[in-house]
Amino acid sequence: MGMNSPDARSPDAGPEDTALVAASQRGDQRAFSELVRRHQRSVHRIAYGLTRNAADADDLAQETFVRAWGAIARFELGQPLMPWLARICTNQAYSLFRHRKRRPEQSIEPMIEAGKQWGVDDDPAEHRARSEHDERLRAAFAELSPEHQAVLALRTLQDASYEEIATALHIPIGTVMSRLSRARAELKRRLDARAGGARP
Amino acid sequence: MSPDMSHLTDDQLSARLDEALPAAASAQADAHLAQCEACRARLAELGANDAALATALTHDPGEAYFESFADRVAARIAADAAAAPAPVPTRPSGFWGWFATPRRIAAIGGTLAFVVAAGWTWQLMQRGPAPPVALEARIPEPSASSAPATEAAPQVQESSDREAPATPAPARTRSGSDSRAMADAAPRAAAPGAPPAVAAGRSATTGRMQELRAVEGGEVVPVPRESDRLLARDRADAPATAPAPTADAQRQAITELKRRAVASPLARTDPPAQSKETAQSQTDARRELSAKVAAPRAANALAAPSAPAPAAISAFDEDASSRASEDGSEWCGVVRDAAGRAIAGATVTVPETGRIARTDTTGRFCLPAAGRDATLQVLAVGFEPQRLLMRGKGGVQPLSISLKAVPALGDGMAVPRDAAMRGAGALDVAPAARWDSVATRADDSLSRARGSASRLAAMRTAADARLRAWRAQPTRAREAIARAAIDRYLAELPEGPRRAEAQRWRDALPR
Structure with missing residues (x-):
């Protein structure tokens, strides 16, 4: 997979984005809504990849933009917006992940008990339709650490460059490279283990 | 290669x-x-x-979803803005602006805490273990009885320093003084600008060793302390407002206070005969005592890590609710159902700050206060969501939140929902996902079910949950799934009240 195939990306941070950000920083909510429309698919894609649950993805995507609005004054004008949004989204996902991991014993929330993980399919019809391999892949992905999930989601779903991932996750580019490599290796190991276990 | x-x-x-x-x-x-x-x-x-x-990992929610997405975000922002009118927070410019990020504030706080802790530890290591008498040794002579408020602090310092050479551990005395200085910093700082508080009967000035009070005319007089009162009570011949007792008597009194506190840590209600002022003073005395005992306890902990902490002190420290209302940093409360039973696992969120808490098995929760007007949302499976508008900054009295149960299926087809909640968008879908998960679990147990009774029970749960999920988020997909689940249940269900119930569920779905 080459980097940055245009179909998977948000609209480029062109002059329109910059003007919309500037207007948003002055409090123009309509300009911000336009930014939301421009980036909603990308943010939702990351949110779903990280939660694998439509309801959580919706919540996470909305929360990302609500937080972005609250912090838009601090956004550095001229920078691409998407990595910044991805950063807010992954940070929110991390908090959600931590929160659900930290207190499962006190929860009667069936989502956690049923899934043994934080992401649970909310559409059984779709769930059944997925191929067995997809299911194994999703299950293996769900077992990765949040950091590995985030780096893989940004790379495979968003086709983000190493620079964009570095900005989004607030880590050096060298770390992006090694973390991606480890995440892929770990995913493969878990996939192999599942395939081995599935065989009679 | x-x-x-x-x-x-x-x-x-x-x-x-x-x-x-x-x-x-x-x-x-x-x-x-x-x-x-x-x-x-x-x-x-x-x-x-x-x-x-x-x-x-890709899921396409469809065009319709994205058509309304920006509007839902805007609605959420508007709802947040209505709760807290600060739509675009701006960072202060200049020097202070540099600090105005949570990360930097945390870093500075952490560094300061480390430096203070390291310094204190070093001092302790230099001095060796604390003799137990240090506690009493730190109680100096009372200051002059008619000292003006402005002189109170220097006098206290003086008396503390003066006494230092006489104690077995002079350096420790200073350390105790430091810790007490921190404990008393707030009242003393408030003193200069404070009006005479005679009408309220409260002390306007609190010195270290001798509490002073401003009376009408600006004169400052010493307030008899808890220890004085104890002595007065113990010795019937001594008047309640007698001149300050001797240092020995004070030590005895403090020891008595400690003994009582340790003996009955929970007996904290003041005797009804005591005046309001007495109660206030007694509370102050306890706080003072608590602060005093806390320092040597920490020192002892370093010297003997296995030494158990005194129960009385723990009792003072661990009242989370009162602590929250004192420092204004937390919102705590209990979530109950209409019958007053605690609801465990309810989710309490403050959308403005993104803070989330979950109630424990006793229905209690605590989360950091927003520091401004904010919304407290309470969600629990099977209950109507509730929103509370929290006014102003700081903590509040522990909240008592009562949730109304969602009407049982069949009681009424339309589940009433708060219009404001509906406007909040994402909040609507979370219950749907929870019901889906309930149904998924029921499906799991159905696959393991042996016998028709358990099969029917699992199918009933699944059908019920699917219908509730559809009600929480009425999409076509959910409708189809709910219909399939109810039909599957009906297919195996014999005639009877349960069948009539399932038929009603089926009829609730659009034809």
Whole structure:
């Protein structure tokens, strides 16, 4: 997979984005809504990849933009917006992940008990339709650490460059490279283990 | 790199897949790949996994979802703004602006805490273990009885210093003084600007060792302390407002206070005969005592880590609710149902701050206060969501939140919902997901069910949950799933009240 195939990306941070950000920083909510429309698919894609649950993805995507609005004054004008949004989204996902991991014993929330993980399919019809391999892949992905999930989601779903991932996750580019490599290796190991276990 | 040399590493393959290798390294890797079938296969597998992952993790919610998405975000922002009118927070410029990020504030706070802790630890190590008498030794002579408020602090310091040489551990005395200074900093700082508080009967000025009070005319007089009162009570011949007792008597009184506190840590209600002022003073005395005992306890803990902490002190420290209302940093409360039973696992959120708490088995929760007007949302499975508008900053009295149960299916087809909640968008979908999960679990237990009774029970739960999920988020997909679940249940259900109930569920879905 080459980097940055245009179909998977948000609209480029062109002059329109910059003007919309500037207007948003002055409090123009309509300009911000336009930014939301421009980036909603990308943010939702990351949110779903990280939660694998439509309801959580919706919540996470909305929360990302609500937080972005609250912090838009601090956004550095001229920078691409998407990595910044991805950063807010992954940070929110991390908090959600931590929160659900930290207190499962006190929860009667069936989502956690049923899934043994934080992401649970909310559409059984779709769930059944997925191929067995997809299911194994999703299950293996769900077992990765949040950091590995985030780096893989940004790379495979968003086709983000190493620079964009570095900005989004607030880590050096060298770390992006090694973390991606480890995440892929770990995913493969878990996939192999599942395939081995599935065989009679 | 020739084929007989070592294979490409995972890092190299991963970077090669992303075309992120520098030109020279990329050329080397390509040369190796051209001749090494194993590495080509590994690279192909990595690429295939990436592609499959992208598919497996993709979910298209449909055009309709995205058409209304921006509006839902705008509605949420508007709702937040209505709760807290600060739509675009701006960072202060200049020097202070640099601090105005949570990360930097945390870093500065952490550094300060470390420096203070390190300094204190070093001091303790220099001095060796604390003799137990240090506690009493730190109680100095009372200051002059008619000292004006402005002189109170220096006098206290003086008396503390004056006494230092006489104690077995002079340096420790100073340390105790430091810790007490921190404990008393707030009241003393408030003193200069404070009006005479005679009408309220409260002390306007609190010195270290002798509490002073401003009376009408600006005169400052000493307030008899708890220890004085104890003595007065113990010795019937001594008047309640007698001149300050001797240092020995004070020590005895403090020891008595401590003994009582340790003996009955929970007996904290003041005797009704005591005046309001007495109660206030007694509370102050306890706080003072608590602060005093806390320092040597920490010192002892260093010297003997296994020494158990005194129960009385723990009792003072661990009243979370009162602590929250004192420092204004937390919102705490209890979530109950209409019958007053605690609801465990209810989710309490403050959307403005993103803070989330979950109630424990006794229905209690605590989360950091927003520091401004904010909304407290309470969600629990099977109950109507509730929103509370929290006014102003700081903590509040422990909240008592009562949730109304969602009407049982069949009681009424329309589940009433708060219009404001509906406007909040995402809040609507979370219960739907929870019901889906309930149904998924029921499906799981159905697959393991032996016997028709348990099969029917699982199918009933699943059908009920699917219908509730559809009600919480009425999409076509959910409708179809709910219909399928109810039909499956009906197919095995014999005639009877349960069947009538299931028929009602079925009729609730659009035809």
